[in-house]
Amino acid sequence: MSILIFAENRNGKFPRHVPELVTYGRQLADQFRVQAIVLAPGRMDHPELAALGKYGAHRVLSVPDQSLDVMDNRMYSDVILEIAGEEDAEILLFAYSNAGKALAPLVAAHLQAAYVSAITGLPAGTDPFVVRKKVFSGKVFTDIFVKTRKKVFTLAPHSLEASEHYDPVTPEIRHVKVHENRNVTERMEIKSQEGKLLLTEADIVISGGRGMQHPDNFKLLEELAALLGGATACTRPVSDEGWRPAEEHAGQTGKIIAPDLYFAFGISGAIQHLAGVSSSKVIAAVNTDPEAPIFEVADYGIVGDALDILPKMIEEIKRRKHV
Amino acid sequence: MEIIILMSVVPDTSVKIKLTADGLPDMKEIPWIINPWDELALTRALELKEDPGNTVNKVTLLHVGPSTHGQVLRKAMAMGADEAVRIEATPRDSYETAYHIVAFLQERAFDLVLAGIESSDYNGAAVGGLVAGMLDIPSVSAVTGIQTEGDKLHVVRETDGGRETLRMPLPLLAVVQKGIAKEPRMPSMRGLMMARKKNIHVIEPGAVDSLTEYARFELPPPKPPCHMVDATNPGELLELLENESKVIHLS
Ligand SMILES: Cc1cc2nc3c(=O)[nH]c(=O)nc-3n(C[C@H](O)[C@H](O)[C@H](O)COP(=O)(O)OP(=O)(O)OC[C@H]3O[C@@H](n4cnc5c(N)ncnc54)[C@H](O)[C@@H]3O)c2cc1C
Numbered sequence: 001m002s003i004l005i006f007a008e009n010r011n012g013k014f015p016r017h018v019p020e021l022v023t024y025g026r027q028l029a030d031q032f033r034v035q036a037i038v039l040a041p042g043r044m045d046h047p048e049l050a051a052l053g054k055y056g057a058h059r060v061l062s063v064p065d066q067s068l069d070v071m072d073n074r075m076y077s078d079v080i081l082e083i084a085g086e087e088d089a090e091i092l093l094f095a096y097s098n099a100g101k102a103l104a105p106l107v108a109a110h111l112q113a114a115y116v117s118a119i120t121g122l123p124a125g126t127d128p129f130v131v132r133k134k135v136f137s138g139k140v141f142t143d144i145f146v147k148t149r150k151k152v153f154t155l156a157p158h159s160l161e162a163s164e165h166y167d168p169v170t171p172e173i174r175h176v177k178v179h180e181n182r183n184v185t186e187r188m189e190i191k192s193q194e195g196k197l198l199l200t201e202a203d204i205v206i207s208g209g210r211g212m213q214h215p216d217n218f219k220l221l222e223e224l225a226a227l228l229g230g231a232t233a234c235t236r237p238v239s240d241e242g243w244r245p246a247e248e249h250a251g252q253t254g255k256i257i258a259p260d261l262y263f264a265f266g267i268s269g270a271i272q273h274l275a276g277v278s279s280s281k282v283i284a285a286v287n288t289d290p291e292a293p294i295f296e297v298a299d300y301g302i303v304g305d306a307l308d309i310l311p312k313m314i315e316e317i318k319r320r321k322h323v
Numbered sequence: 324m325e326i327i328i329l330m331s332v333v334p335d336t337s338v339k340i341k342l343t344a345d346g347l348p349d350m351k352e353i354p355w356i357i358n359p360w361d362e363l364a365l366t367r368a369l370e371l372k373e374d375p376g377n378t379v380n381k382v383t384l385l386h387v388g389p390s391t392h393g394q395v396l397r398k399a400m401a402m403g404a405d406e407a408v409r410i411e412a413t414p415r416d417s418y419e420t421a422y423h424i425v426a427f428l429q430e431r432a433f434d435l436v437l438a439g440i441e442s443s444d445y446n447g448a449a450v451g452g453l454v455a456g457m458l459d460i461p462s463v464s465a466v467t468g469i470q471t472e473g474d475k476l477h478v479v480r481e482t483d484g485g486r487e488t489l490r491m492p493l494p495l496l497a498v499v500q501k502g503i504a505k506e507p508r509m510p511s512m513r514g515l516m517m518a519r520k521k522n523i524h525v526i527e528p529g530a531v532d533s534l535t536e537y538a539r540f541e542l543p544p545p546k547p548p549c550h551m552v553d554a555t556n557p558g559e560l561l562e563l564l565e566n567e568s569k570v571i572h573l574s
Contacts, residue, residue: 105449260570295551
């Protein structure tokens with residue numbers, strides 16, 4: 001038996017959640033005294049692969065096949081299933097990312113394994129096997145009893161801190177027979193947000209709602225984000241109005257994020273918005289309305305005008321940073 | 324071409340969930356709605372059907388749920404769907420839901436199946452992928468745009484660092500998310516009248532056993548009150564974020 005961890009390839013690099021996922025996989029593997037094995041599809045440099053050993057991977061399997069450059073769901077799940085079979089994987093771990101959410105249920109269906117998405121920590125028990133997750137968009141916690149021997153999970157972001165306790169390992173190259181006739185995905189165009197800090201990966205998120213009054217005022221949020229090394233986000237009406245790009249929309253129907261700091265300016269704190277941000281470590285809010293629901297979930301707050309407070313904050317940070 | 328929408332019915336997303344004395348989510352007196360992503364999927368399917376430039380001629384709703392969900396299904400019909408099928412079951416997990424859907428789709432030809440990325444109640448993010456896996460058909464997920472091109476589709480897929488435009492053949496199962504349609508469509512007066520005449524086909528389910536079970540529910544612990552800082556002193560808030568909660572670094 002083994003634990004198989006699916007490590008996404010983002011243009012030849014591992015995205016930030018991979019070290020978290022490997023750390024988690026190792027802790028789980030230790031509970032069962034089995035190996036934590038990473039499967040890394042696509043072409044990737046040797047040092048990048050080897051480094052996953054530091055987070056606890058016993059072995060790293062690289063499948064550097066060019067046909068995996070574009071993700072076809074079925075072809076990818078074939079590759080994962082083949083490796084899972086060879087390695088006798090009993091638990092398969094994926095990130096709660098677009099790719100993880102696409103592949104995990106496919107693989108679970110083929111293995112007739114139970115599938116639970118966005119689990120939030122190590123199992124509460126392993127006999128019977130019980131995992132935790134949030135339901136009703138973060139409003140309720142639940143313990144789920146998993147009945148099958150094989151199990152497939154996606155791990156909620158920021159469920160645990162990645163830790164480097166181990167040594168790098170020598171990656172193993174695997175050649176899996178890729179069945180091209182199973183691949184039906186033809187890529188015509190690709191747009192990447194190179195160079196931009198991704199909202200889902202940022203430790204600090206500066207966010208604005210309708211209370212920012214005008215699209216131009218979001219320059220203040222961008223400036224604050226740049227000074228603090230964060231990304232910017234917004235509420236749904238703000239992206240619907242076209243004040244900000246759609247990929248910045250956070251909330252139940254937008255992106256689910258869990259940064260260390262979520263800083264909300266002119267955001268009322270509607271339940272659907274909170275569903276996307278309530279797992280943040282610290283929430284701070286500035287709102288003119290002392291009754292705004294955002295203050296019920298915030299750790300720190302200022303009742304005041306965001307357009308008046310933002311320039312003052314920016315000044316203060318510049319003074320402290322001597323810029 | 325026919326589009327089948329996998330539709331889930333969920334508690335209104337603005338409702339605060341309470342637990343019953345037995346510790347289960349209290350669903351009494353809760354208003355039910357169409358799962359937000361499924362509503363967007365249906366909206367996009369209807370837009371495609373109305374656009375004369377393509378071959379979509381039928382939009383069918385497929386729902387697994389009890390008869391109490393009939394009202395919500397009617398509302399979805401009123402938005403403009405041609406047909407609705409309800410599989411008479413109360414699934415205990417997403418595997419059971421997928422099982423019933425697969426049993427139905429195995430008996431019938433289909434072109435395009437749309438599923439929402441998750442349902443806003445149990446947030447399973449599972450049914451679409453499970454159905455595609457169990458049927459072993461091509462699928463694509465994180466879809467934010469669909470256009471037809473003859474008998475193929477152009478699909479926009481969000482990746483974790485950008486987006487891709489893909490060309491894919493039918494039959495296909497697409498798991499869609501926000502962006503697939505701009506705003507959910509409102510049922511028109513005429514739609515509401517027509518929906519009353521449309522038939523909901525009810526199907527008896529096969530026997531299936533769940534793979535997971537909800538063992539226990541718990542409400543999150545109450546949060547300590549918000550630490551308020553005076554508006555005249557935003558610097559103090561920065562101070563707290565830096566030294567008390569240590570989430571920013573200024574020096
Ligand atoms: C099915 C469904 C799904 C939804 N999904 C999402 C989602 O994913 N994400 C999301 O964000 N919303 C979502 N919504 C919408 C949500 O219900 C709210 O309407 C939305 O979050 C409100 O956005 P807001 O806070 O920017 O605006 P408002 O609610 O209008 O709040 C503006 C706030 O700004 C304050 N304000 C005004 N002027 C100032 C000032 N000068 N300085 C400081 N504060 C000021 C006001 O006091 C107010 O609290 C969804 C709704 C539905 C029905």
